[in-house]
Amino acid sequence: MSVATDDRRLDWRTSWRIARRDLHAGFRGLRLLVVCLFLGVATLAAIGSLTASITTELASRGQGLLGGDVEIAMTQRQASPAEHAAFARAGQVSDTIRTRAMARRTVPAVGTPDAVLTELKGVDPRYPLYGTLTLAGQPYRPLAPDAVLVGRALADRLLLKVGDGLRYGDADFRVAGVIADEPDRVGEGFTLGPVAIVSLDGMRRTGLLQPGALYESKYRIRLAPDAAPKAVIDRLKAQFPSAGWEYKDRDRAAPGATRFFERMGQFLSLIGLAALVIAGIGVSNGVASYLGQKRAGIATLKILGAASGDIARIYLLQLAAAAGVAVAAGLVVGALLPLVFIALAGDLLPVAPGLGLYPIPLSSSAAYGVLIALAFALPPLARARTHPAAAQLRSGVEDARRIDRRTLAGVAVAGLAIVALALGTAREPIFAAAVLGAVAAVLLVLLLLGTLIRRIAARLPRPRRPLFRLALANLHRPGAQTVALVIALGLALTLFVALAGIQTSLTREIRRVVPERAPNQFVLDIPAEERARFVSVVRGAAPEARLNIVPSLRGTITAYGTQRVADLATLPEGAWFLRGERGVTYAATLPPGSTLVVGAWWPRDYAGPPLVSLDRDAARVLGVGVGDTLTVSILGREITARIASLRQVNWDTMGFNYVLVFSPVTLASAPHSLTSTIDIDARHEGAVSRALLAAFPSASIIAVGDVLGQVTTILDQMATAILIAASVAILAGIAVLIGAIAAAREARIYDSVILKTLGATRRQILAAQAIEYAALASILAALALGLGTLAAWYVITGVFDFRWSPDWWVVLTTLGVGAVTTLGIGLVSALPVLSAAPAQALRRL
Secondary structure: OOOOOOOOOOOHHHHHHHHHHHOOOOOOOOHHHHHHHHHHHHHHHHHHHHHHHHHHHHHHOHHHHHOOOEEEEEEOOOOOHHHHHHHHHHOEEEEEEEEEEEEEEOOOOOOOOOOEEEEEEEEOOOOOOOOOOEEOOEOOOOOOOOEEEEEHHHHHHHOOOOOOEEEEOOEEEEEEEEEEEOOOOHHHOOOOOOEEEEEHHHHHHOOOOOOOOOEEEEEEEEOOOOOOHHHHHHHHHHHOOOOOOEEEEHHHOOHHHHHHHHHHHHHHHHHHHHHHHHHHHHHHHHHHHHHHHOHHHHHHHHHOOOOHHHHHHHHHHHHHHHHHHHHHHHHHHHHHHHHHHHHHHHHHOOOOOOOOOOHHHHHHHHHHHHHHHHHHHHHHHHHHHHOOHHHHHOOOOOOOOOOOHHHHHHHHHHHHHHHHHHHHHOOOHHHHHHHHHHHHHHHHHHHHHHHHHHHHHHHOOOOOOHHHHHHHHHOOOOOOOHHHHHHHHHHHHHHHHHHHHHHHHHHHHHHHHHHHHOOOEEEEEEEHHHHHHHHHHHHHHOOOOEEEEEEEEEEEEEEEOOEEHHHOOOOOOOOHHHOOOEEEEEOOOOOOOEEEEEEOOOOOOOOOOOEEEEEHHHHHHHOOOOOOEEEEEEOOEEEEEEEEEEEEEOHHHOOOOOOEEEOHHHHOOOOOEEEEEEEOOHHHHHHHHHHHHHHOOOOEEEEHHHHHHHHHHHHHHHHHHHHHHHHHHHHHHHHHHHHHHHHOHHHHHHHHHHHHHOOOOHHHHHHHHHHHHHHHHHHHHHHHHHHHHHHHHHHHHHHOOOOOOOOHHHHHHHHHHHHHHHHHHHHHHHHHHHOOOHHHHHHHO
16 A cells, blocks of 8 residues: 555645654754754844844934934034034034043042043033933032033042042042933943043133144034934035034934944854854754664655655655754744843943844844755755665665755755845845855865865775775765765864964954054143143153154045045945044154155145145045045135145054145144154153143043053954854854764764674774874865965954964964864764664664
8 A cells, every 4th residue: 555646645734744753752863953053043143133232222212322313523623603503593502522631639549540531521501412411329410610520430440439629631620420321422432531521611621622632522403303313414514515524313323333233243143144054064964864864764655655745745844843943942042142141241332222022133044044954954855855765775885966956956046045135134245245155165165175085085095904994985985974074074173273363363463463562652632832841841751752743633534536525425435534533634754654655745845735645545445646636624624635645554553643644834824732652661651641741731641551451352352252153153063073973873883883793893993983084184174274264364354454463373273172172072973883783783774
């Protein structure tokens, strides 16, 4: 009696009944598929949900984070009466001024530093227009001219409490409260120190707002409910086209933070997708192993009359059930993991995201999981579907690898769908395509290498020693999983090398390379007319001091050639210097740290029309060269200069590096201050700081060590995030290795039983497998070193834009440890083969 005839096939209900009876409740045999899909989907869902929660929170709190519906920012000056009147016509205006300043206790306390660099902000009585400025233990009220609010970090460093005295510049203040929450903190951007808030009158009392001082004025506007921020900004741009202001609106209140988390989220998501693709190979191996265990049942069904379509439906339903459970579990864990991360991160995140489910990342993660499962499960399922019963029963000793065109078409469609989904949801499709292309290229290289190793092994002469002869035969015998083993070992070792290269390069870039070249201190807001006195004060405290003093102004590029920046729909790729104001300077000679590559430098006594020297990379991005014009708004006035030369700027010197350097005649008469680097013996840093603050109360001193500490912390956090995401890829690679061993288990058991019958010991059989794996690992080590190094180099130089400086000793040690680890995992996974009882195994075979 047959289960089906040519005229009648099993319907889906009957197929599911058979599939359900044959499917073990614990998914025995399919657990590798479940684990691989779960890891990949959970990683993608967690990264996507965390990114969405942060960016959504930033967008939803736009008014509070910005402090208004629209913000207009300008540096080194305040708005004129006409400009302020234009702001007021748009809505209610709140004025703030922000600068860096040194905070000192009026009465020194034991165990506190002489001064602390802070971000001092002056606010008017209307601040904040949105949100609430929260103080510890008391409500906020508009500040008196002699009152100051301090951040918790500043209070801790200077041991301040309410009522203590604090000095800024020429003015003394009384601590009126400790800030618990500053509503527009994230919108203010990166800061170099803790915050303090005074009134605008209090800011003017300090004497810090001298002509040319580096301060920033911000004007927040609260619009009428029906007013559109974009329309207000467009109107102001049209009314003041040459002002060079920086605009923000409530929809992009913290563009820097949003851009960072979007890019980092995309990068980590692509790592997760690569891990899922790698896990797909484990899915293929797991399915092949499972169907290998079921080959007797498949052959029986075919002998009883089951058609190929019936076989496909029965086992496709089983695989779909296992994949569905894995994807669902991955989505649940992926949705919950961000809550754990947010709780552990604490104040490290710019905002505290709320609870929520984010359908887009969850649905895309589920789609990835389903498509990966389909693409990698179809080939082994096709072999079970198309091969006749006799071929099924001989599969342990005979190769049967042909795949029909319909299956190949299905795999191609699933692959194209994965690529389309990745590119369609990517913020930067070109970058996403490059990452996916790199993953595909690595897999293709490993696939070709595995095929080549198998063919070469089949043609090599047989070694005389039995163990080596057996190890060589294992590489090319029927049912050998050489290709899968090469892919698994190659991926694992490549990932080990890549992670070691990334981690050591990040560490050495900050902790070794930069400190060797960095000065000890930066000093800002030195009065331009007191240069000689400044040099005298520093040399009096540290005779060995080496100084680099440059004029310092701020400006915005408003046009290059005939192109107005305001008319650009999007900024050119890499044109970061067009976002808002940047530092500009002037110099009679070529600045240190720069190399002239095109054009000529102006003479020392040049007195002609404005000239500018431009960074070579910036010129390439803008498509301009020597002879073209560049327009920059400085202090509210547009200056059009001809490009006289292009420079190669050495950005990693930690000195003064400017995209724009003007001829002195262009800016020397404009109000400005001086900025200086000081390179001294570390034991003189305190004496220099005290002398400068006594002589120049309005100056700000930045300790380079403190800045490097902040940067190191940020990079360590980024490296940790990459490590966590890439660890999933390593786990996926290990799962692939286990799956390859599982797929060959029946053939290995067959070999083991025959060898035991002929007198071989377990140690000899295990030694043969160890030789096999060691040979593969030796071949793959060099390839993994090259591929992993290339991947790490791209991440360091292309993603982070840092210098490539890995610790090769650590990289090679990691490669060796990784090779030993993967070999150990492979041998441990092979132990169940050795314990198979010959009589039982022979009956099953």
